[in-house]
Amino acid sequence: MPAITRKVSGWYSPPPYGGHNWMPMSFSPKTGLVYVPARDIGWVWGVNGPTWFYEGYDLARLTPEDVRKQSRGILLAWNPVAGKPAWSVTQDTLSNGGTLATGGGLVVQGTEDGYIRFHDARDGKLLHQILVGTGIVAPPMSYAVDGEQYIAVAAGWNGVKTGPDPQPSPAPYSNASRLLVLKLGGGPIRVAERRPLSEFYADDTPQSSARVTAGKPLYFAHCAICHGLVGEDSVFPDLRRMSPGTYEAFDSIVRGGLLRAGGMASFADVLNAEAAENIRAFIVDWAQRSRHGIADLPAARERPAQEVQPRQSTL
Numbered sequence: 001m002p003a004i005t006r007k008v009s010g011w012y013s014p015p016p017y018g019g020h021n022w023m024p025m026s027f028s029p030k031t032g033l034v035y036v037p038a039r040d041i042g043w044v045w046g047v048n049g050p051t052w053f054y055e056g057y058d059l060a061r062l063t064p065e066d067v068r069k070q071s072r073g074i075l076l077a078w079n080p081v082a083g084k085p086a087w088s089v090t091q092d093t094l095s096n097g098g099t100l101a102t103g104g105g106l107v108v109q110g111t112e113d114g115y116i117r118f119h120d121a122r123d124g125k126l127l128h129q130i131l132v133g134t135g136i137v138a139p140p141m142s143y144a145v146d147g148e149q150y151i152a153v154a155a156g157w158n159g160v161k162t163g164p165d166p167q168p169s170p171a172p173y174s175n176a177s178r179l180l181v182l183k184l185g186g187g188p189i190r191v192a193e194r195r196p197l198s199e200f201y202a203d204d205t206p207q208s209s210a211r212v213t214a215g216k217p218l219y220f221a222h223c224a225i226c227h228g229l230v231g232e233d234s235v236f237p238d239l240r241r242m243s244p245g246t247y248e249a250f251d252s253i254v255r256g257g258l259l260r261a262g263g264m265a266s267f268a269d270v271l272n273a274e275a276a277e278n279i280r281a282f283i284v285d286w287a288q289r290s291r292h293g294i295a296d297l298p299a300a301r302e303r304p305a306q307e308v309q310p311r312q313s314t315l
């Protein structure tokens with residue numbers, strides 16, 4: 001393939017995360033439509049950088065407005081014969097669940113913000129929704145026992161999140177997984193417990209600006225892909241909210257692999273102790289600014305000139 005060159009650094013959509021992902025789509029022979037859990041979100045690309053997405057981005061150009069715009073999910077009813085949408089429903093949340101098209105003319109979908117929604121398969125009209133709290137990415141399925149129809153969905157969320165929760169979506173609920181099974185006339189479904197959000201790391205000691213400046217691009221190259229670009233809440237810990245114990249154990253976690261069993265691998269192959277210290281200073285500085293409401297994006301525009309090679313093995 002020829003190398004792709006980009007002449008202008010800027011915001012492009014759809015992003016490398018794609019217009020939709022693995023969450024299954026469904027097809028209704030009755031309507032002839034395909035129901036796609038789609039999404040629309042942009043991505044800031046640099047000029048002539050590598051094309052693999054987490055190497056080619058240019059976060060120096062990322063603004064909070066960029067992050068917020070176009071970050072939405074879409075329930076898309078696609079007409080494969082006409083080659084165009086029949087209808088679409090815009091959703092506040094980006095990474096919603098797979099779809100089920102039923103013989104009774106419904107499209108059923110779980111959402112990132114913890115709803116099971118029932119749409120009319122012909123026009124997308126929202127007929128009913130049930131708040132369960134737990135985010136959903138799995139597709140619902142349907143079966144019958146002794147002539148009684150059930151709809152079952154595995155609730156529990158993991159997905160790509162690149163922006164702060166859109167208002168007024170509910171605050172995060174516990175992500176404890178559950179199998180939810182519905183039938184007509186069934187009882188109420190328990191809404192998941194709310195997960196308390198821990199406080200920002202509370203230490204106002206000014207951080208060395210040299211360390212903060214050096215730590216920032218390292219954070220974006222190695223950590224942001226999981227721990228967040230803008231301080232968004234996700235299934236990974238928001239490092240601005242680390243405890244004093246985590247602050248102390250930072251190097252043991254980041255380079256020593258202390259939390260390896262929980263999915264936090266050691267970065268000792270790409271970061272030395274100095275680099276880990278710089279990242280920690282950047283995070284503490286960010287936590288201080290978040291706590292005092294100074295900036296919700298860590299001064300992405302001040303990115304230093306040197307380029308950082310991202311780790312190759314993630315994803």
Ligand code: HEC
Nearest residue numbers: 222223226237242243246250253254259262263264267279
């Ligand atoms: C591939 C995803 C991924 C990447 C990349 C990643 N982490 Fe993590 N990190 C995790 C997971 C998962 C946990 C939770 C581990 C646990 O609770 O056992 C975690 C936990 C942590 C914790 C403990 C947080 C707390 O409050 O308990 C720290 C500190 C941390 N990571 C720092 C970093 C730093 C610094 C980087 C970049 C050098 C980084 N991580 C990159 C996935 C990642």
